[in-house]
Amino acid sequence: MLESEMAEAYMEWLKLHPLRWIRQEVPFMGRCIDVLYMDEHDVLTSVELKISKWRHAIVQASTHMIAADRSYVCMPERRVTPQLFKAFQESGIGLMLFDVKAGSVRIVVEPQGRAVPLFRRELIDMAMSIPSN
Numbered sequence: 001m002l003e004s005e006m007a008e009a010y011m012e013w014l015k016l017h018p019l020r021w022i023r024q025e026v027p028f029m030g031r032c033i034d035v036l037y038m039d040e041h042d043v044l045t046s047v048e049l050k051i052s053k054w055r056h057a058i059v060q061a062s063t064h065m066i067a068a069d070r071s072y073v074c075m076p077e078r079r080v081t082p083q084l085f086k087a088f089q090e091s092g093i094g095l096m097l098f099d100v101k102a103g104s105v106r107i108v109v110e111p112q113g114r115a116v117p118l119f120r121r122e123l124i125d126m127a128m129s130i131p132s133n
Contacts, residue, residue, distance in 0.1 A: 001076060001100065003051050007034065009100045010049060010074060023127040029063050036068070036127050044120060045070045047096075054084060061093045067119035070111045072096050080108055 007024070014022055014037060022037040035047040046064035050057040050073055057073040064071040072094040080097075085108065088095040094111030098104075 001051060003049055006051065006074075006076060006098065006100060007049050009103070010035065010047075010098055013098070013103055013105065021127070021132060023130045023132065026123070026127045026130060028067065028123055028126065031060060031063065033064055033068075033123075035074075036123070038124070043069045044115065044124065045072065047072045047074050049074050051076060055087070058087060058091050058093050062091060065092060065111075065114050066116050067123035069113045069115050069120070070094060072111055074098050074105070076100065077106070085109065 011022070011024070014035070018040045020038040020040060022035065024035055026033040026036045033046045034049045036044070038044050046061065046068035048057050048061040048064070054073065054075060061071045061073050073088070074096045075098070077097045077099040088109040092112035092114065094107065095109040097106045097108055099106070
């Protein structure tokens with residue numbers, strides 16, 4: 001599976017949920033956030049989609065933490081090793097596993113929110129400047 005295929009399936013799954021808005025490829029701090037959305041409770045969530053290379057994904061998602069209320073890495077459904085679980089738990093980044101065939105998401109590690117209001121507002125403004133899908 002390619003990351004673009006996973007992104008397409010994940011976006012379809014997200015559209016089944018009551019969200020205020022969803023954006024893809026949102027520029028932030030010299031990189032792009034794969035998926036950014038705000039739910040009906042005004043919780044801002046960033047998602048870094050990765051097929052593999054979870055260590056790199058943690059580094060990428062950690063930059064999102066200063067602006068998003070929740071920051072996740074989403075990977076295809078897989079076995080969660082103790083090392084993988086511990087790395088996500090210690091980083092404060094959430095881990096979700098996406099079963100593309102079943103169209104379901106399993107939250108393995110809940111993220112720790114640390115958004116700074118100024119950066120949060122800037123990220124929302126940037127997202128709103130991008131046309132919705």
